[in-house]
Each structure stands twice: as C-alpha cells, then as structure tokens.
Amino acid sequence: MAFLTVERVMNVELRHLAAMAAIVEEGSFGRAAARLGYTQSTVSQQVAALEKAVGGPVFDRPGGPKPVRLTPLGSVVLDQGRELLAKADALSDAVDRFKAGGGRIDIGTFQSVSNVILPSVVRRLRDDYPGCDIRLSEEEPEQPQIGDLDLLFYDGRIDGDVERLKLLDDPYLLVAGVGTFPEGPVPLERLDGEPMVAWPLTCDQPEMEQAVARSGARPRVVFRTAVNDTLLSMVRAGLGSAVLPWLAIRGADVSSDDRLRVHELEPSLPPREIHLHWRAGRTHSPLAARAVEIAVEVAVELAPPPTST
Incomplete structure (x- = not known):
C-alpha cells in the first residue's frame, strides 16, 4: 500500500486541481478541456499527474456517454483542492490590488506637515488609489524611529539605517x-x-x-x-x-x-529642513512610492517665500 507523503502532496499543482474541478463541473474530459482552453490529451495528462501525486485514481471512467465520477479518494482531493484554489484566487486578487495601490501605508508625521503637506498627499493618494488604507501617526519625539512605518516626515535628519529625501527648507x-x-x-x-x-x-x-x-x-x-x-x-x-x-x-x-x-x-x-525618511534598502510598495512622488510635488508647489539675508 502506497502512503501519501508531504513530498508527494507538494507535487500537486494548482493547474491539476483546476482541471479536476472543471471535469467534475462539466461532466467530461472533453468539455473540461474546451472550457480551460486545453486539448483533451493535456487534461488527461494533468489528471494522470495528479493521480500519481496522491497515489491513486481520482476518477472512475465508465467510458461511452456516461459521465466520469469521482472516486472516494477523488472526493477528498477535490474537497481540499477547492479550498486551495479559492486561496490561490484570493492571493492573486490581493497581489493585483497591492500592485494597483490597494494596500496599506503607515506614515509618521508632525504638526506642521500634518496641517500643510499631508492633506494634499492623502487626497491625491486616495484619488489615485481609492481602495488604499492610509494610517497616520503624529508625534515629535527627541529621537524618532522608523519602526514599522513605511514613511516618516521629520524636521531634521534621523540617524540610523535610513534613507532620506529633503523636501524643502522651512524659513x-x-x-x-x-x-x-x-x-x-x-x-x-x-x-x-x-x-x-x-x-x-x-x-x-x-x-x-x-x-x-x-x-x-x-x-x-x-x-x-x-x-x-x-x-x-x-x-x-x-x-x-x-x-x-x-x-x-x-x-x-x-x-x-x-x-x-x-x-x-x-x-x-x-531654516529648518523637512525630510522624508524610510528604512534603508527597503523596496517601496506602489502605494509608498507614489506617496513619495506626491510629497515631492506638494513641496515644490508650496515653494516657501525667499527671506532676506
């Protein structure tokens, strides 16, 4: 008797499970192949690879016009397989939303930036990415830390493993x-x-x-x-x-x-210097990258007036 091992289960591919689900829903290998855009032989190969991975047949094939039926093992595999396919769809959707700016961004700020710069940054960011989740925290400690923040506005330079971008001189x-x-x-x-x-x-x-x-x-x-x-x-x-x-x-x-x-x-x-900081070497999410771009745009638009020397 062949026992199912973790290594063998890891050989199961999502495309094998998708083919199996399509066969059950369509009632035949041919109709499943047409729905998936494969040849019937390709679908048969995928089922064969699945059966090899799980160690037994997942379909009874009566032949002729009769529809294929799940074996008891096939029922177990399909039940768990549909959960995996649903999670894969959810993962794909989450990645698409992340790439479209639909994720979360945490921004640290302080009083002056909160009043003048951030309202424009938040408005434009929400215009570009209506589904984004923006979290703001305002404090002015002596030694600010990036921590879990994606971006941090500060009136000065923060020490440590950070990168910074000077936005403007504030006279x-x-x-x-x-x-x-x-x-x-x-x-x-x-x-x-x-x-x-x-x-x-x-x-x-x-x-x-x-x-x-x-x-x-x-x-x-x-x-x-x-x-x-x-x-x-x-x-x-x-x-x-x-x-x-x-x-x-x-x-x-x-x-x-x-x-x-x-x-x-x-x-x-x-003048005091207004900087935008983030952790050194960190890859920005599309949302954070756009926030940096907008902050630069807003700083340029503000253009504090020149002062006497």
Whole structure:
C-alpha cells in the first residue's frame, strides 16, 4: 500500500486541481478541456499527474456517454483542492490590488506637515488609489524611529539605517501682534529683551534659539508649548511674539488674522529642513512610492517665500 507523503502532496499543482474541478463541473474530459482552453490529451495528462501525486485514481471512467465520477479518494482531493484554489484566487486578487495601490501605508508625521503637506498627499493618494488604507501617526519625539512605518516626515535628519529625501527648507519668521514692531523686516537684535512665546527645547528649537543668541539678541521666553494654536493665542493676547517656521504659520492661516503680523528677520535664521525618511534598502510598495512622488510635488508647489539675508 502506497502512503501519501508531504513530498508527494507538494507535487500537486494548482493547474491539476483546476482541471479536476472543471471535469467534475462539466461532466467530461472533453468539455473540461474546451472550457480551460486545453486539448483533451493535456487534461488527461494533468489528471494522470495528479493521480500519481496522491497515489491513486481520482476518477472512475465508465467510458461511452456516461459521465466520469469521482472516486472516494477523488472526493477528498477535490474537497481540499477547492479550498486551495479559492486561496490561490484570493492571493492573486490581493497581489493585483497591492500592485494597483490597494494596500496599506503607515506614515509618521508632525504638526506642521500634518496641517500643510499631508492633506494634499492623502487626497491625491486616495484619488489615485481609492481602495488604499492610509494610517497616520503624529508625534515629535527627541529621537524618532522608523519602526514599522513605511514613511516618516521629520524636521531634521534621523540617524540610523535610513534613507532620506529633503523636501524643502522651512524659513523662520516672526509673528507678532499688530503694532508690536514697525511694518517690514525686523532686525534680529531688536528681539533682545523682548517677551517671546516658544516651542519646547526639542527638535530644531535649540538650534534656532542659539542662532538668535549668536546675533546678539536674548529674548525673554515667557511661555513654552508644542501646540501652535496655543502659541498664537498667546501672541494675540499680547503675552509675547513668536519665531516660527513658515509651515507652522501657513498651517495656522496667520495671514488672514488682522490681529497678527508676520515679519521677516534680518539677517534670516538658518531654516529648518523637512525630510522624508524610510528604512534603508527597503523596496517601496506602489502605494509608498507614489506617496513619495506626491510629497515631492506638494513641496515644490508650496515653494516657501525667499527671506532676506
């Protein structure tokens, strides 16, 4: 008696099972061959290969006009075989949807990008791939990690085994209450002793404040918060002015607020850099590759205004 082994089962091919299912559904080898686009001899060869793999006949062949019938072994093989064929169809469909951008993408972001860049990226990505699953996470840690993210926006360069693409320079500007400073650019030295509200000393904030200090100005920071809306509310209330990147100012639509004024600084401060990161050597999915393309397009369209030197 021949026993079925894993090695022999592995010789079963999906095309053998598809031929078997077609024969059962059509009632004959000839009609199955016509449906599958094969010759009848090809179908017979596939069944013979299947029977060799499973170690016994899967059909009784009465001959003449009578339809072929499954053997008891054939019933077992067909029952399990249909499950395999269904899973193969599901796999094929999943691969097709993945290639068409129908998969999932996980993107890490931070406040300014979330407000200004990401809405356009998400909208265009969903326009291109309506079935895509976009997951966003927003945080601004001292030492960000790619982890399981496909892409990560960050205002700086992340260390480690990552690749990056610089999207834009984000210049610093001064936001003040109306009448706090004369119209036009404000000399950096004019900020010496001025009350200021500011972000916490994380990310690029320390470098920006050090650049202000090197100019000879030492503002008085009277309040710190990471929330842009709160900072601007304090500027409106007269607590102090704020030096903020252009993206943060644009995201808060400061230009439409008649209580606030935006000033260039002279000389201009080194801008913060907005980068898009991903794990080094990683092959992008079609969805992630398109997201990178769109992010570059949006960054070019934004084109922050030049600042004085």
